[in-house]
Amino acid sequence: MLETSARLLRLLSLLQSRPDWSGAELAERLSVTPRTVRNDIARLRALGYGIHSATGTFGGYRLGAGAALPPLLLDDEEAVAVAVGLQAAAAGSVTGIEETSLRALTKLRQLLPSRLRHRLDALRAATVSVGGRQGPTVDPGVLTAIAAAVRDRERLRFDYLSHDGTESVRTVEPHRLVHTGRRWYLLAWDDGRGDWRSFRADRLRLRTPNGPRFTPREPPGGDAVEHVLRGTGSAAWRYQARVRLHASPAEAGERIVPTAGLLTDDGQGGCVLETGGDSLHNLAAFLGTLDLPFTVLDPPELRDLLRILADRYRAAADGPQAP
Numbered sequence: 001m002l003e004t005s006a007r008l009l010r011l012l013s014l015l016q017s018r019p020d021w022s023g024a025e026l027a028e029r030l031s032v033t034p035r036t037v038r039n040d041i042a043r044l045r046a047l048g049y050g051i052h053s054a055t056g057t058f059g060g061y062r063l064g065a066g067a068a069l070p071p072l073l074l075d076d077e078e079a080v081a082v083a084v085g086l087q088a089a090a091a092g093s094v095t096g097i098e099e100t101s102l103r104a105l106t107k108l109r110q111l112l113p114s115r116l117r118h119r120l121d122a123l124r125a126a127t128v129s130v131g132g133r134q135g136p137t138v139d140p141g142v143l144t145a146i147a148a149a150v151r152d153r154e155r156l157r158f159d160y161l162s163h164d165g166t167e168s169v170r171t172v173e174p175h176r177l178v179h180t181g182r183r184w185y186l187l188a189w190d191d192g193r194g195d196w197r198s199f200r201a202d203r204l205r206l207r208t209p210n211g212p213r214f215t216p217r218e219p220p221g222g223d224a225v226e227h228v229l230r231g232t233g234s235a236a237w238r239y240q241a242r243v244r245l246h247a248s249p250a251e252a253g254e255r256i257v258p259t260a261g262l263l264t265d266d267g268q269g270g271c272v273l274e275t276g277g278d279s280l281h282n283l284a285a286f287l288g289t290l291d292l293p294f295t296v297l298d299p300p301e302l303r304d305l306l307r308i309l310a311d312r313y314r315a316a317a318d319g320p321q322a323p
Helices: 004-017 023-030 034-046 076-089 098-111 114-126 140-152 224-235 249-255 280-289 300-318
Strands: 050-054 060-064 156-161 167-179 184-190 195-200 204-207 239-245 262-265 271-277 294-298
Touching: 004 023, 004 034, 004 060, 023 034, 023 060, 034 050, 076 098, 076 114, 140 167, 140 204, 167 195, 167 224, 184 224, 239 280, 249 262, 249 271, 271 280, 280 300, 294 300
Parallel strands: none
Antiparallel strands: 050 060, 156 167, 156 204, 167 184, 184 195, 239 271, 239 294, 262 271
16 A cells, blocks of 8 residues: 555656546555545645545546646646746747746746757757747736636627738727737637737737626637638738649648748649749749749739749859840
8 A cells, every 4th residue: 555645646647648537546546445535634634735525426527727826737738848848939930928938837847857958959969949039928917818818708899000011999899819930819709890810919909808708619610720820821911813833732731831931732642732922023033942843823913923934044044145
């Protein structure tokens, strides 16, 4: 039989591993009586753990939130995952949590066994951040307020600054927060426009209080990420383009970052890219860097520009002509 302290840690680990446990299951796992389980549950509650219990056929125990943050048990892989997440947050796109993340990472590293510290130090030594290329940062209070409205199904009201500098007041039904790696976006049903819209979180200023509750609706296709990528990859640009890439979606996906546009399988071994740019020349240059054969579906102006560029490049490759 385990000593009391070791048994409490084992009991806590079991409660954290899944939502519900019956007293009989816990007693069997710990090789103790149900009475001992009840006593151990009382000890954990005294330490600040919120453990809910229910009687009857479907009764049991569930670990809930306590009044204070109690110790958390992590296995090796979970501890490394948390440490990596804190390291990324220290250089991430959310304002004001860099120092907090570093403090938490320092505390966690001190508690890690040597074998895990070596893994984390090796990862940190082998990793470099891309300086000067981060996207705009977002106040964490804005993200948590949006997340709460999504959870509670409450309408949001905010002032929004569009990419062309136009200011407007929006009332929306928030659906999801989407993080593309550089920016945070809110996908929501825009009441005023009567359609789905993507909003950059760093460009909105929330108004309080929130609006009334709403019945959630699903975006067409049910894919929040696809809607945001379609908007950020093409609709937000001055020029939009649809291009068929003569390569598999997997091959094309290795060369195109998600924020550059939306890739869809064309069902014929290739894929269609929906993208955009500030100018047709920028679009032509971007497509050239992919190093993949392609056919422009839209717009016709891009096809005309590619013909002009092809003649120009061909003349450059032929060299000076003899007089």
